[in-house]
Amino acid sequence: SEAKTELEGRIDGIEASVERKVTDSLSGTVEQAKAELSEEVRGLDASIDAKVESSVENKVTGAVESATAGIQERIDGMEAEIEANVTQTVTDSVTGTVEQATADWDMKAGEITQRVESLEESTGGLETKAAQIETKVDGIKLEVTQSAGADGKVTAKITLTVGPNSYSGFIKMDGNLQVSGQLSADALYSALGDVADLTVDKLSTSRKIVKYLDNDTSDDNYVRIHEQYIEFVTDSTDGREEQAVNPSGLPIYWENDPDGADIGEDGYPYRDGQRIFITTKATDWPVMVYKYGSLVKRSIGFEMVDGYYTPVDVFGAGDQSGNNRTRFYKKDSGLELLHTASNGKKAGITADNKGHLDLYGLRKTAALDFSGWEDGSFTETLDGEDAAHRYTVVKDDQGRPVSISDDAGHVTAIKW
Secondary structure, three states, rough: OHHHHHHHHHHHHHHHHHHHHHHHHHHHHHHHHHHHHHHHHHHHHHHHHHHHHHHHHHHHHHHHHHHHHHHHHHHHHHHHHHHHHHHHHHHHHHHHHHHHHHHHHHHHHHHHHHHHHHHHHHHHHHHHHEEEHHHHHOOEEEEEEEEOOOOOOOOEEEEEOOOOOOEEEEOOOOOOOEEEEEEEHHHHHHHHOOOOOOOOOOOOOOHHHHHHHHOOOOOOOEEEEOOOOOEEEEEEEEEEEEEEEEOOEEEEEOOOOOOOEEEEEOOOEOOOOEOOOOOOOOOOOOEEEEEEEEEEEEEEEEEEOOOOOEEEEEEOOOOOOOOOOEEEEOOOOOEEEEOOOOOOOOOOOOOOOOOOOOOOOOOOOEEOOOHHHHOEEEEEEEEEOOOOEEEEEEEOOOOOOOEEOOOOOOEEEOOO
């Protein structure tokens, strides 16, 4: 019984060992078979692809070549047909066009011949007018040449000849315009019969920049025109400085350094014979001037008088109250000269439209002193005066005054 059990155990072990060996052997065989089969499949695919590709390529090439040949044959036939049709159409069209154009040309040629004959008849009149124009143009000539002045500065010289008269001047233009000589007024009046229009919004003859460059702190007396006023101005300075501005209030600058430059006869700086001009573009060289206080010592302008705009001439700068000035104007009722004193009192003269002259503000007698009458004199004190005026009296034998004379020797006779 024990031997039997032992034998059965050995048999089971042998069976298990045999099963494992068989399983391992079969697994290797299967894997090897799969690998070999896969390799054969890949080879078969490659062979099939090559054969299919070769077959398709051959078929496609043949089909393309066949289709190309057919298309080319059809194109050749169509080209021949189109060429024939076009040739015929063009021939017919050109023939008709040439015939029509020939007929039109013949008709227009006749019209052109008629117009040429008409123009030839007009040429004589034009030649006469051209000669007249040439004669007039020869009477006015404008010549521009380069010229050097006595100071060596190079400018452009302009000469205008009108008939027997010749006018010349010098001009330099480089963003600024400078004119000297007699070109402007005399020449333009002579050539045009009237001076050219000049329109500006303001004008000033002030020389502040020139005075600064010359270290001149004396008063700047000049004329200023703006809006509806002409003003005679005196500007005074204590020597303080400030940067100059243009009429629009923008600060101005020299285009180049004026230090060490020559000051020309016009009072402005020159370097190498060229004027240094002014610009509003900021540079390193501001234009400096003295700081001034202004007094308008005379003004002419339009003011409203009795409902009408009237030219009024005002003399004197006046005081802070607007007094100590004289106004002179012609109003609707007559001429008036009126002075307003510092104390506000008015004195003046009027000439009315009826021919009368009136004085107002005359001094009146404030006092008479006859204490010296017996001695042949008396005195008069007038408004606003402290000193009295003395008069000498001459009497007749009856003691009546027959003449009165003042300190200046003027004698007034008295008759009884």
